[in-house]
Amino acid sequence: MKVVTGETMQRMDRRAIEEFGIPGISLMENAGKWCATAIAERFGPAAGRMALVVAGKGNNGGDGYVIARLLRQEGWEVRTIVLARRQEIVGDALVNLERLDSETVTFSPQEGLAPFAPLFERASVIVDGLFGTGLKSDVRGGLAEAINLVNASGKPVVAVDIPSGIDAGSGRVLGTAIKADLTVTFALAKLGHVLYPGAGHCGVLRVVDIGIPPQVSEAVEGIEFVDYDAARILVRPRDRQAHKGTFGHCLVIAGSTGKTGAAAMAANSAVRSGAGLVTLAVPASLNAILEVKTTEAMTLPLPDDGSGRLSEAAAPVALEAIPGKSSVALGPGVSWHPDAASLIRRLVAAIEAPLVIDADGLNALSEDLDVLTRKKSRCLVLTPHPGEMARLTGTATTAVEAARIDTARAFAVQYGVHLVLKGARTVMAAPDGRIAVNGSGNPGMASGGMGDVLTGVLASLLGQGYSPFDACKLGVFIHGHAADLVAADKGETGMSAVDVQERLPLAFKSISS
Numbered sequence: 001m002k003v004v005t006g007e008t009m010q011r012m013d014r015r016a017i018e019e020f021g022i023p024g025i026s027l028m029e030n031a032g033k034w035c036a037t038a039i040a041e042r043f044g045p046a047a048g049r050m051a052l053v054v055a056g057k058g059n060n061g062g063d064g065y066v067i068a069r070l071l072r073q074e075g076w077e078v079r080t081i082v083l084a085r086r087q088e089i090v091g092d093a094l095v096n097l098e099r100l101d102s103e104t105v106t107f108s109p110q111e112g113l114a115p116f117a118p119l120f121e122r123a124s125v126i127v128d129g130l131f132g133t134g135l136k137s138d139v140r141g142g143l144a145e146a147i148n149l150v151n152a153s154g155k156p157v158v159a160v161d162i163p164s165g166i167d168a169g170s171g172r173v174l175g176t177a178i179k180a181d182l183t184v185t186f187a188l189a190k191l192g193h194v195l196y197p198g199a200g201h202c203g204v205l206r207v208v209d210i211g212i213p214p215q216v217s218e219a220v221e222g223i224e225f226v227d228y229d230a231a232r233i234l235v236r237p238r239d240r241q242a243h244k245g246t247f248g249h250c251l252v253i254a255g256s257t258g259k260t261g262a263a264a265m266a267a268n269s270a271v272r273s274g275a276g277l278v279t280l281a282v283p284a285s286l287n288a289i290l291e292v293k294t295t296e297a298m299t300l301p302l303p304d305d306g307s308g309r310l311s312e313a314a315a316p317v318a319l320e321a322i323p324g325k326s327s328v329a330l331g332p333g334v335s336w337h338p339d340a341a342s343l344i345r346r347l348v349a350a351i352e353a354p355l356v357i358d359a360d361g362l363n364a365l366s367e368d369l370d371v372l373t374r375k376k377s378r379c380l381v382l383t384p385h386p387g388e389m390a391r392l393t394g395t396a397t398t399a400v401e402a403a404r405i406d407t408a409r410a411f412a413v414q415y416g417v418h419l420v421l422k423g424a425r426t427v428m429a430a431p432d433g434r435i436a437v438n439g440s441g442n443p444g445m446a447s448g449g450m451g452d453v454l455t456g457v458l459a460s461l462l463g464q465g466y467s468p469f470d471a472c473k474l475g476v477f478i479h480g481h482a483a484d485l486v487a488a489d490k491g492e493t494g495m496s497a498v499d500v501q502e503r504l505p506l507a508f509k510s511i512s513s
């Protein structure tokens with residue numbers, strides 16, 4: 001699903017009106033009609049019910065007036081409270097305001113909603129027409145109080161276009177924001193609907209067609225939101241005559257004393273994601289342990305002088321194992337010891353196969369990013385969480401989180417890598433600047449080992465021949481979808497990385513049927 005910013009949406013509006021001659025009033029009428037239909041479907045029947053429309057001074061309020069009129073025609077009692085002065089209402093919004101029975105409209109530019117508490121009591125549903133894509137700064141004063149009153153009312157809320165207070169371009173809360181049960185947006189979803197915290201304010205999101213020509217929607221740059229339908233298109237059916245070699249041989253270089261689980265989960269997840277063969281290369285003194293923790297994956301002991309961690313001593317055997325491998329995963333559980341870090345950097349500079357670097361492998365890169373400019377692999381995928389991203393960019397985690405998309409895109413383009421910036425929601429960036437946002441996953445994933453599982457999934461898909469960006473989109477979606485299947489079965493609390501690892505086959509199955 002393509003997702004756009006509020007500004008892009010407003011440009012689309014103008015183009016539809018100016019180039020295609022579609023009157024803005026028609027767009028507003030269609031917007032209001034869809035909202036009224038959705039409200040009637042979800043909160044009807046009309047008899048004996050009252051809808052309370054809270055309108056701002058712009059066209060979001062204009063949509064609200066259309067909704068008020070149409071619900072009234074359906075038999076609803078409707079009251080509209082306009083948190084602006086009458087003379088502030090202009091254009092299409094004014095046309096629709098004037099079509100309402102003035103008895104049902106109250107202007108309250110100063111007092112806000114406080115005097116209308118009794119109306120809240122009687123309302124079956126509250127329609128949020130305060131702000132849409134025109135919100136430009138933090139909501140303050142009486143308007144912020146109004147939002148907080150609506151949220152405190154305990155009544156179902158339908159947000160017109162976007163919950164008021166959510167920034168359409170980022171999903172940030174600007175001061176305070178409506179918590180909606182249902183959001184009806186127009187033509188295309190906005191980033192504010194799919195990025196948290198905005199995504200958590202929308203309730204059920206419906207995207208409706210209000211008559212903007214497809215040539216306009218198709219022409220705009222957007223960001224890909226990887227939902228179930230988008231993932232289904234990416235997954236490839238398995239050839240009936242396939243054999244092990246068809247699905248590649250993935251090499252995982254991982255592990256250190258105390259972190260053998262990370263190595264095992266990465267290797268076992270590669271198996272569970274359809275790799276033909278998997279070899280897990282670990283410090284020699286841990287090899288026996290990993291022989292027990294893996295079955296389908298083969299192990300390869302790397303000389304470690306008994307230290308239980310990787311070092312340059314492992315380089316000759318590791319480099320010798322690389323020819324013939326279709327992908328390599330580097331980093332799960334390798335530890336941040338200088339010996340391990342220097343080996344990681346040496347391997348990154350030498351490996352030509354598609355390469356996934358995660359966890360302490362990323363920290364090794366942070367100490368010398370030039371390695372990325374000297375890399376031989378045409379396909380390098382980095383999978384940092386925000387803290388690792390902060391180290392890679394030399395900034396603070398808060399700065400990364402405040403600009404997730406821009407941070408991911410800038411790094412990917414600068415270093416010519418694919419970057420998977422984990423979090424809610426995971427952002428994927430390609431070296432050419434393309435961005436995708438993942439739509440699966442849940443807070444049950446906030447526990448150790450989930451990243452190791454993702455590393456195995458990504459290395460497996462790259463080894464099977466998926467292109468880097470497809471592997472990132474599909475792999476990240478499947479990883480989160482597997483976690484959603486676990487959550488549906490046994491909840492989010494206590495969900496483990498191995499639970500997710502073991503649901504990977506079902507996750508693939510569910511999007512392949």
Ligand SMILES: NC(=O)C1=CN([C@@H]2O[C@H](COP(=O)(O)OP(=O)(O)OC[C@H]3O[C@@H](n4cnc5c(N)ncnc54)[C@H](O)[C@@H]3O)[C@@H](O)[C@H]2O)[C@H](O)CC1
Pocket residue numbers: 009012013027028031056057058059060061062063130131132133134135136137138139140143160161162186187210212
């Ligand atoms: N194709 C479409 O998407 C259509 C969208 N429609 C609706 O139009 C709004 C956008 O309307 P706009 O008039 O541009 O702005 P808003 O109604 O969102 O905002 C009202 C008004 O508020 C002022 N403002 C901005 N920030 C603040 C603030 N922090 N505090 C106070 N006031 C603020 C600003 O001046 C705005 O003008 C869109 O969301 C849809 O609902 C069309 O109706 C149909 C087609």
Ligand SMILES: [K+]
Pocket residue numbers: 060128129130131132159160161162163164
């Ligand atoms: K709104």
